[in-house]
Amino acid sequence: MAKEIQVLFIDDESDIIDSMKRLFMREAYGVAGVTRIEDARRVLSTEKIKVVVSDQRMPEMEGVQFLKEVKQQHPDSIRILFTGYTDITAAEEAINLGEVYRFLTKPWKSSELVSTIRQAIEHYDLVIESRKRKEELEIAHKRLKEMYEMQKEFTSTVSHELRTPLASIKTAIDLVIKRMVGDINAEQQDILERAKRNVDRLKRLIDDILDLMKIESGRLQMNFQSHDLVRVVQDAVEFHKPFAQSRGLALTLEPDPTVAPFVFDSDRITQVMNNLLNNAIKFTPQGGVTVKIENHIQGNHALVSIKDTGKGISEEDLPKLFRKFQQLESATENQEGGTGLGLAICKEIVTRHAGKIWAESRPGEGSTFSFLLPLEERRNS
Amino acid sequence: MTGAAKNILLVDDDTDLQFLVKTTLSCSGFCVETANNGLEALTRLSSFQPDLIVLDLNMPQMGGLEFCRRILDETGRLRYQVLIFTARANVENISQTFPISGFMSKPFEIDDLLREVNRITAAKA
Numbered sequence: 350m351a352k353e354i355q356v357l358f359i360d361d362e363s364d365i366i367d368s369m370k371r372l373f374m375r376e377a378y379g380v381a382g383v384t385r386i387e388d389a390r391r392v393l394s395t396e397k398i399k400v401v402v403s404d405q406r407m408p409e410m411e412g413v414q415f416l417k418e419v420k421q422q423h424p425d426s427i428r429i430l431f432t433g434y435t436d437i438t439a440a441e442e443a444i445n446l447g448e449v450y451r452f453l454t455k456p457w458k459s460s461e462l463v464s465t466i467r468q469a470i471e472h473y474d475l476v477i478e479s480r481k482r483k484e485e486l487e488i489a490h491k492r493l494k495e496m497y498e499m500q501k502e503f504t505s506t507v508s509h510e511l512r513t514p515l516a517s518i519k520t521a522i523d524l525v526i527k528r529m530v531g532d533i534n535a536e537q538q539d540i541l542e543r544a545k546r547n548v549d550r551l552k553r554l555i556d557d558i559l560d561l562m563k564i565e566s567g568r569l570q571m572n573f574q575s576h577d578l579v580r581v582v583q584d585a586v587e588f589h590k591p592f593a594q595s596r597g598l599a600l601t602l603e604p605d606p607t608v609a610p611f612v613f614d615s616d617r618i619t620q621v622m623n624n625l626l627n628n629a630i631k632f633t634p635q636g637g638v639t640v641k642i643e644n645h646i647q648g649n650h651a652l653v654s655i656k657d658t659g660k661g662i663s664e665e666d667l668p669k670l671f672r673k674f675q676q677l678e679s680a681t682e683n684q685e686g687g688t689g690l691g692l693a694i695c696k697e698i699v700t701r702h703a704g705k706i707w708a709e710s711r712p713g714e715g716s717t718f719s720f721l722l723p724l725e726e727r728r729n730s
Numbered sequence: 731m732t733g734a735a736k737n738i739l740l741v742d743d744d745t746d747l748q749f750l751v752k753t754t755l756s757c758s759g760f761c762v763e764t765a766n767n768g769l770e771a772l773t774r775l776s777s778f779q780p781d782l783i784v785l786d787l788n789m790p791q792m793g794g795l796e797f798c799r800r801i802l803d804e805t806g807r808l809r810y811q812v813l814i815f816t817a818r819a820n821v822e823n824i825s826q827t828f829p830i831s832g833f834m835s836k837p838f839e840i841d842d843l844l845r846e847v848n849r850i851t852a853a854k855a
Contacts, residue, residue: 505819509788512817513744516836520750523840529757552837559819 352379354396356466359389359415360404360431369402372459378470386410393419398426399473400466402453405432405439413443420448425477427469429453497566504562511555519548550688557690561673564697571701576615578651578722579604579642585622586640593630599637600630608644608651611724617698618722621706624691625655625718633659636715646724650704654719662710670708671696695720735761736851739780741771741797742815743789747836751784751815751843758844760851768792772800780810781851782831787816798828811850 355378358369366382373380381392386409392398401419405412416428430440430452440452450472453465522545524530526538533541563569586602593600629638636658643652662670674689699706699720710716738760742748745766752762763778765771767789787794794814801809807829814824817836824830831850834843 508819509817512836513747516817516838517744517746517750519837520747520754520840524750524754524757527840529840530753548837 352377354379354381354392355399355470356380356402357389357392357396357398357400358382358402358431359386359407359412360384361407361409362404365404372463373466376463376467386415389415393423393426398423400427400429400469402429402431402466405430405436411439413439413448416443417448425473427473429465429469431455431457500562500566504559508555508559512552515548515552515555519545519552522548554688554690557688557694561690561694561697564694564701569701571614572616573612573614575610575612576618577610578608578613578618578653579606581615581618582622582640582642582653585619585626588623589626589630592627593638596630596633597635598630598633600626601637601639603639603641605642605644608642609724611651611722613702613722614698617701621695621698621720622653624695625720628691629655629657629659629716629718633657633715645721648721649725650721650723652719652721654717656715656717658715661712661714662708662716663712667708667710671706735759736781737779738762738847738851739765739771739774739778739783739810741765741768741783741789741794742786743767744786754840754843755784755847758847760847768794768797768800771797775801775810782811782813782847784813784815784834784847787814787818787821795824795827798830802828813846813850 356373358366358380360366360369360382361384363384366384370380370382381396381398383389383392386407389401389403393401401416401423403412403415403419407415412430412432416430419426419428427450428448430436430443430449432440432452433455437452437454440449443449444451450469451465453462522541525533526541526545560569583602583604586600590600626638626640638658639656641652641654641656643654645652671692673693696706699722702722704720704722706718706720708716708718736759738755740748740752740755740762741764742751743766748764748766752764755762763774763780765774769792771783771785772792785794785797792800794816798808798812801812803809811831812828813832813834814821814830815834815836815838825833831853832846834846
């Protein structure tokens with residue numbers, strides 16, 4: 350089987366060409382040898398030549414001149430000047446001008462010559478390969494950018510198109526339930542309450558999906574500023590007191606006043622607190638919820654934990670908690686109907702703060718959800 | 731509420747929601763006029779002096795942002811109190827572009843809308 354011709358030798362002395370052909374006979378690639386410029390041009394145009402080795406002193410044209418021509422026609426080819434010591438200056442000049450990759454001297458050492466050609470082929474392959482990779486990367490980058498734009502467009506369109514009709518449905522139901530357009534009886538009220546619960550759930554779901562898409566795509570603008578964590582947690586606890594009371598639950602806060610203000614996004618941490626508190630209250634039939642703030646200066650973080658006296662979470666369910674749309678069976682029994690995205694959003698938010706969030710629980714012994722936030726800035730926003 | 735009923739111009743191209751919001755506000759003692767887009771709202775302003783304009787953003791012919799631009803005075807302030815009323819996401823920072831009086835996203839709670847509308851119209855009086 351004929352080997353793919355990758356190397357071209359040109360030398361006006363046919364003896365040299367013959368010895369080259371012999372020398373490279375056992376190589377994995379094929380070698381073409383010619384004595385005339387015209388033949389060299391023909392080989393270059395028909396074969397995929399990686400390396401061109403040209404004699405310097407030829408009657409038709411100087412080697413440097415010929416290689417210059419090769420460079421113009423086949424800029425990727427590796428060009429080597431084959432020359433006696435007397436022409437070294439010309440060779441060096443050619444190398445400096447970028448016309449020639451390197452030169453080989455006559456008389457040559459067979460092993461050196463073969464290894465130089467091998468290296469040249471390798472070099473050629475590497476250059477082509479890395480160019481291919483670069484092109485692939487550029488295409489992938491461009492595609493990613495397009496997808497990002499599409500998602501952005503999609504997100505805001507979906508948001509608008511879903512929320513608009515939902516606003517009408519919700520307002521219509523609320524108007525009637527609130528008896529702003531006349532009285533309704535208990536049965537009608539009950540029916541509409543059910544519709545309302547589900548519309549509100551759909552609204553939360555849309556909000557959560559958009560939120561998560563925004564956070565995951567890295568488009569969520571975090572607003573990192575110095576805040577008092579105790580204050581932020583306290584506000585969230587106060588906000589949930591009526592809800593806890595309506596369930597007959599105690600909601601207590603054990604703050605650590607030594608936590609000095611540090612940098613975090615207070616709106617987003619409030620969102621995390623609201624999620625965790627809402628879950629804790631929702632899934633605790635009796636007893637209470639205790640929120641603790643601890644200052645771990647040595648560990649460079651503040652720890653917030655929300656402990657409830659609910660029925661707890663089984664060991665196999667614990668790892669599923671922070672995944673998307675992973676509502677535990679016990680949770681779906683609940684009337685409130687969460688979106689299954691709340692904890693996934695919490696995780697993203699805490700992660701963006703370079704913090705950590707996790708849950709500990711044993712069935713029958715309640716659950717504790719904790720998150721820690723670094724006190725020193727070391728997040729990338 | 732004391733004195734004469736406050737005037738509200740409600741600008742929204744969604745006729746169902748427009749009807750429902752008008753009902754909500756009328757039931758709460760406001761005098762409500764409607765327009766289906768920014769252009770209509772501009773025309774309406776020549777004969778109607780609202781204490782507040784409740785303004786949707788995405789509307790045909792003239793959207794809410796262009797409408798805001800048209801009612802800017804020489805000092806860069808809006809000639810009317812404007813409550814932006816939109817289902818669009820990521821427009822919370824619109825107050826940096828125009829000195830709006832309030833922002834309400836759709837869907838909304840009736841109580842929240844009434845609280846905002848009362849706050850803005852009371853502040854003006």
